[in-house]
Amino acid sequence: MQINNLIKLYFHVCDKYKEELCFEVQRHSNNHKQEGIITDEELLTIYLFCVAYEDKYKIKSMYKYIKNHWHSWFPLLPSYQAFNSRLNNLCDAFPILLIDFMNRISINSDNLKILLGDSLPVITCSHKRSGKVAKELTAKGFCATKNLHYYGVKIHLLGLRRASIIPLPQYIEITPANVHDLTALRNILETIKADISILDKAYADADLEKQMKKNEYILLTPIKDKKGWGAALKQNDQAFIDVFNKAVSTVKQPIESLFNWINELTQIQNASKVRSAKGLKLHLYGKLTVALMIITNF
Numbered sequence: 001m002q003i004n005n006l007i008k009l010y011f012h013v014c015d016k017y018k019e020e021l022c023f024e025v026q027r028h029s030n031n032h033k034q035e036g037i038i039t040d041e042e043l044l045t046i047y048l049f050c051v052a053y054e055d056k057y058k059i060k061s062m063y064k065y066i067k068n069h070w071h072s073w074f075p076l077l078p079s080y081q082a083f084n085s086r087l088n089n090l091c092d093a094f095p096i097l098l099i100d101f102m103n104r105i106s107i108n109s110d111n112l113k114i115l116l117g118d119s120l121p122v123i124t125c126s127h128k129r130s131g132k133v134a135k136e137l138t139a140k141g142f143c144a145t146k147n148l149h150y151y152g153v154k155i156h157l158l159g160l161r162r163a164s165i166i167p168l169p170q171y172i173e174i175t176p177a178n179v180h181d182l183t184a185l186r187n188i189l190e191t192i193k194a195d196i197s198i199l200d201k202a203y204a205d206a207d208l209e210k211q212m213k214k215n216e217y218i219l220l221t222p223i224k225d226k227k228g229w230g231a232a233l234k235q236n237d238q239a240f241i242d243v244f245n246k247a248v249s250t251v252k253q254p255i256e257s258l259f260n261w262i263n264e265l266t267q268i269q270n271a272s273k274v275r276s277a278k279g280l281k282l283h284l285y286g287k288l289t290v291a292l293m294i295i296t297n298f
Contacts, residue, residue, distance in 0.1 A: 005053050006073070010045045012298070015098060017041050021093045038076040042092060043086055047228040047282075057083050088278040092188025094285035098172070101292035105168050114161040115170065117203065118208040119181050120263070121283065124152040124271045134277040142253035152271060153284070156184045157257055158192070166258045169292065174284055182208070189219070191209050196220060198252050199268065212216045224246050262291045 013021075016029050017040065046066055050056035056065050064079050071077060078086070100219060118174035121143045124133050131138055131151030142149050154177050159167030171192075175184045189197060190211045196218045203219040212219045222245040227235040274280045 002053055006049050008018055009049055013044045014041045014096055016097060020096055025090050025093045036076065038078055042074055043090060047087060047286055049292055051088060051266055058273060059087060061183050088276065088282055091278045091281040094289050098289045098292055101289060104171060105294045113194045114232055115197045116157045116161050116167050116197040116252050117254045119152060120155045120259045121177060122152045122155060122269055122271050123150045127151060133274055134280040137277055137280055139176035139178040150177060156181060157222040159258055163255060166261055167254050200250060220248055233238065250259060266290055
């Protein structure tokens with residue numbers, strides 16, 4: 001069974017490489033087609049195969065596994081240092097593969113289109129330390145859900161709600177951890193074609209709600225306490241607010257299940273071993289690509 005998965009994945013990567021990936025990652029030098037070295041297609045296949053089917057999340061564990069169990073399939077496997085370096089240089093290939101798998105998702109246009117949104121923190125180091133890795137991509141941020149300060153990035157995701165199953169990812173944005181959730185997705189939400197978008201309190205914004213109403217779409221978020229509410233007025237409305245907020249949270253819960261599933265599948269939240277900007281891009285987009293592979297039943 002694993003052999004079939006490996007072969008299928010390799011042929012798919014080869015097709016995408018010839019079609020599009022080669023223009024993004026190919027080395028432009030006189031010796032970019034050296035004989036006797038492992039190909040980019042093989043490296044991409046190894047990464048996706050190890051994470052998706054063999055639960056190998058770290059580069060070193062992937063390398064050891066392929067060397068010990070699949071070396072006859074990859075006889076030109078280089079040293080670990082070269083393997084790691086080559087994979088990092090292929091980081092720009094994974095966003096293209098991610099989009100490719102996302103475009104494979106078929107949506108029934110007859111159903112009510114309900115989008116659920118939230119963000120997931122990806123931690124490169126504790127806030128107690130000075131973040132020195134991939135400074136151009138990371139920042140110090142705060143996760144209210146976990147009550148956690150950290151250095152890293154945030155994955156913002158909008159998913160299409162499905163009955164009794166995790167949502168289908170539709171839009172993904174990655175930002176430094178200090179970028180507010182609303183700032184990251186405002187442009188998308190203002191132009192999105194969805195009947196209803198259900199998000200958390202961070203996205204509660206009068207201007208955004210007005211713009212979405214103009215487009216005949218509905219934005220639902222939990223009700224936040226407003227300035228100037230007196231104690232009596234707040235108490236009169238508290239029962240309605242509690243029931244409404246609980247209903248919104250219940251409907252939005254599957255997006256949290258999606259994030260939990262992605263993290264259990266790929267260990268994407270833990271980026272503490274990443275040592276460069278390319279390594280962080282590989283970690284983020286590589287793991288998200290694997291998640292989309294599984295969701296689309298590739």
